[in-house]
Amino acid sequence: MKSKRYTLLPLLFILLFSMKLLHASEDSNNTKSEAWHFLPFVFSSDSTGFAAGASVMKDGLFQSQTSFIATVFSGLPKDVEINGEKDEATFSGGFIALSDYRLPFTDRLYFSFTGLKSSFPEKPYYIDGSHNSKKSDAFISSGDSDFFTTTFEYVLPIGEAAADPSRIFTLIDGFCVGREGCGDGVPFISGRTSIGIKTFWQTDKTDNTDLWEDTIWWQDDGSKPSWNTNGLRFFLTHDNTDFETNPSRGYHFQFQYSKDFGWGDSLQSWDFLEFQYNHYIDLDTFSFTQQNVLAFSMWTGYSFSWDNYNDISPGFAAHRPPMWEGARLGGFNRMRGYDMDRFSDKAVFYATVEYRAIIEYNPLKDSDFLPVDVEWFQVVPFVEAGRVHDQYNHELLNDMKYDVGVSLRTMISDSILRLDVAHGEEGTYIWLMESHPFDF
Secondary structure (H helix, E strand, C coil): CCCCCCCCCHHHHHHHHCCCCCCCCCCCCHHHHHCCEEEEEEEEECCCEEEEEEEEEEECCCCCCCEEEEEEEEECCEEEEECCEEEEECCEEEEEEEEEEECCCCCCEEEEEEEEEEEEEEEEECCCCCCCCCHHHCEEEEEEEEEEEEEEEEECCCHHHCCCCCCCCEEECCEEECCCCCCCCCECCECEEEEEEEEEEEEEEECCCCCCCCHHHHCCCCCCCEEEEEEEEEEEEEEEECCCCCCCCEEEEEEEEEEECCCCCCCCCEEEEEEEEEEEEEECCCCCEEEEEEEEEEEEEECCCCEEEEEEECCEEECCCCCCCCEEECCCCCCCCCCCCCEEECEEEEEEEEEEEEECCCCCCCCCCCCCCEEEEEEEEEEEEEEEECCCCHHHHCCCEEEEEEEEEEEECCEEEEEEEEEECCEEEEEEEECCCCCC
């Protein structure tokens, strides 16, 4: 079976520093994380070819809990085929994000946004992402992929957040202190609960046009067919862990409903309801470890709007979410042993178990040669199982897809960076990403 290596998109490299700031008020190296940082980087992948870029970032911009990042990137020309003709395409674009800005005249309402504008030499689209679909049927094309999202989050005045809605923690050597009595409490009586609204907009345009002959794909009156979506997400999140960035005990769950109303340039309306639950158990340590945690996650969802009996265009179900939305599996967060958004359908079920061990050995601790703090390293074996289906029933638990893998993670400037290697029945994949895979 052919293995496939990914050193994934600069977006993944970029997101290393786009997390919420977690102040380490008793950490002697805290000044490093509060300064402006400039990060040049190079990478290569099947989708982008060889490319390079640079990021500028700052934690504590405007407010103590706010983070900002801006990035530009570009690649070398890559040989591609467009409508049967040999051509060249180049990876290029930019990314910007601001997180957790507390809005004026409020104590509990926080604002975040992220935006990406990019052009890809090669991007696979799994139009038929059903459980028994073939990987070789992917539609691959150069083109553009742009998105912009905003989040308005209101922290409810209950539980742990009744007196203080902020997410400011005290870190010493990458471990949260002063939270010994937190985690595993009664839902909503303890812990932190928030509700909110997200706006989303994304458009994907492909240079290959042979799959997109219907006029619905040409609504922008441009030279490329496009799939546009926009809408709102409504969410409720409850965090009952000791430290949300790297929990050692407790639980975390979220309900979210996404709706594209078919407004503006949207291709068609669709919806998706999802629920995720994470649980963490603190285990005894060994002589060579600082922390051992057994982490579980379950995610499930259903699209009420997906019409199994009618198509908006041949091969495209009416009122289905795009391949990058809804009930989908594969990629850097769920089913890491499969390609990005490899499977998609009306319903989904997914579960994973990770054994997270922070080891004593850290050759980069307090290094004078690095502009950031490398607090610790974590070794994480994991196993995943999941399935998509055209109905929400017991079949979601039959004949599931599986993968196994191992991850090397580190805390750098109060953020988690991970390198995952996972193997499934379609190959081996390598992902570089920020944060634990089932964070919200």
